[in-house]
Amino acid sequence: MSERRSAADSVRWQGFSTRAIHAGYDPDPQTGAVNVPIYASSTFAQDGVGGLRDGFEYARTGNPTRRALEANLAALEHGTYGRAFASGMAATDCLLRSTLRPGDHLVIPNDAYGGTFRLIDKVFTQWGITYSVAPVSDVAAVRDAIRPETKLVWTETPTNPLLNVGDIETIASIAHEAGAKLVVDNTFASPYLQQPLTLGADVVLHSTTKYLGGHSDVVGGALVTDSEELDEAFAFLQNGAGAVPGPFDGYLTMRGTKTLAVRMDRHCDNAEKVVEFLNSHDKIEAVLYPGLENHPGHEVAAKQMKRFGGMVSVLVKGGIEEAKAFCARTEVFTLAESLGGIESLIEHPGAMTHASTAGSLLEVPANLVRLSVGIEDIDDILGDLENALR
Numbered sequence: 001m002s003e004r005r006s007a008a009d010s011v012r013w014q015g016f017s018t019r020a021i022h023a024g025y026d027p028d029p030q031t032g033a034v035n036v037p038i039y040a041s042s043t044f045a046q047d048g049v050g051g052l053r054d055g056f057e058y059a060r061t062g063n064p065t066r067r068a069l070e071a072n073l074a075a076l077e078h079g080t081y082g083r084a085f086a087s088g089m090a091a092t093d094c095l096l097r098s099t100l101r102p103g104d105h106l107v108i109p110n111d112a113y114g115g116t117f118r119l120i121d122k123v124f125t126q127w128g129i130t131y132s133v134a135p136v137s138d139v140a141a142v143r144d145a146i147r148p149e150t151k152l153v154w155t156e157t158p159t160n161p162l163l164n165v166g167d168i169e170t171i172a173s174i175a176h177e178a179g180a181k182l183v184v185d186n187t188f189a190s191p192y193l194q195q196p197l198t199l200g201a202d203v204v205l206h207s208t209t210k211y212l213g214g215h216s217d218v219v220g221g222a223l224v225t226d227s228e229e230l231d232e233a234f235a236f237l238q239n240g241a242g243a244v245p246g247p248f249d250g251y252l253t254m255r256g257t258k259t260l261a262v263r264m265d266r267h268c269d270n271a272e273k274v275v276e277f278l279n280s281h282d283k284i285e286a287v288l289y290p291g292l293e294n295h296p297g298h299e300v301a302a303k304q305m306k307r308f309g310g311m312v313s314v315l316v317k318g319g320i321e322e323a324k325a326f327c328a329r330t331e332v333f334t335l336a337e338s339l340g341g342i343e344s345l346i347e348h349p350g351a352m353t354h355a356s357t358a359g360s361l362l363e364v365p366a367n368l369v370r371l372s373v374g375i376e377d378i379d380d381i382l383g384d385l386e387n388a389l390r
Helices: 016-020 065-077 087-097 114-127 139-143 166-179 226-242 247-258 260-279 300-302 320-329 378-388
Strands: 081-085 105-109 130-134 148-156 181-185 201-205 222-224 284-288 310-314 345-347 370-372
Touching: 016 065, 016 247, 065 081, 065 222, 065 247, 081 226, 081 260, 087 114, 087 201, 087 222, 087 226, 087 284, 114 345, 130 320, 139 166, 139 378, 148 166, 166 370, 201 260, 222 226, 247 260, 260 284, 260 310, 260 378, 300 378, 310 320, 320 345, 320 370
Parallel strands: 105 130, 105 148, 148 181, 181 201
Antiparallel strands: 081 222, 201 222, 284 310, 310 370, 345 370
């Protein structure tokens, strides 16, 4: 197998943008190429039987482009080890299979991402895994949901799609007291706004499809940890199950991380103005955004996040039909699933990304609309929302 990807040697700079641009790759010593090459090779020549060059033997096991991405992602999260996957759900699957065994139990948010819930509820329960749900914003409820057989506490903060906020440091302490590990899905915040490992989390998970890639042109996932034991378990399944990104996917994702800081600042700038506009609109019942001072998780978010992100959810007056009509009338906002790209997206979670939660404890409100606020000109964004709400 290729050498374990460690970010320890890559973190030579304190500034986030400097790490994003440089960590994981130095200019090629032969050609001077400043961008990581796309190593489009399925196999690697050996200098004699077992004589691997820099640890590479077969592209499923390791690829130089992927290695650079993994070190880059680990550096951004202030972690030691990074593993890249073909999708966020592939990373989720690897994490669950690496940490849980039949008879084990995990705690998940009561408004977790629909794909995460579907995988746990429809697949892992068939193999003897049980779960409980608890609001991430209620640390007492999280504590009460933990059982003697709990091995994993799963947290999203902010959550998808209700934008609830969990106190990572406190939840990590609760999980560790019970002998469980804490994983934080950091997709909504991105490592630019929040680094859960520095707050006590054991693993950070990303759908790199979203803000890290940032351009809606690549699908991927990642796991970052400081634990050598966990990383070895992730590496075994990454290679053994084979849900790895191709080299071009790795290149695109790493290209995206280089501009993460400037993009996230623009996402946040625009989202704050969208929130201000929608919060006073007579057709909006409620705006869900951690940056609002009346948001229940505002103080916690202000403590552990640099800013409050580019995701905004709203409850539309008039119920499900008005919510769907709002989604259908936008022009700058594209009606589509996913999030975190440079373009603004709008969706109806109950009928789209979170349809799998219907009838469960995680069912989302029927009048909920989720906005991924892009980096277009803010006047065009606000004008589009105004027209769509008329």
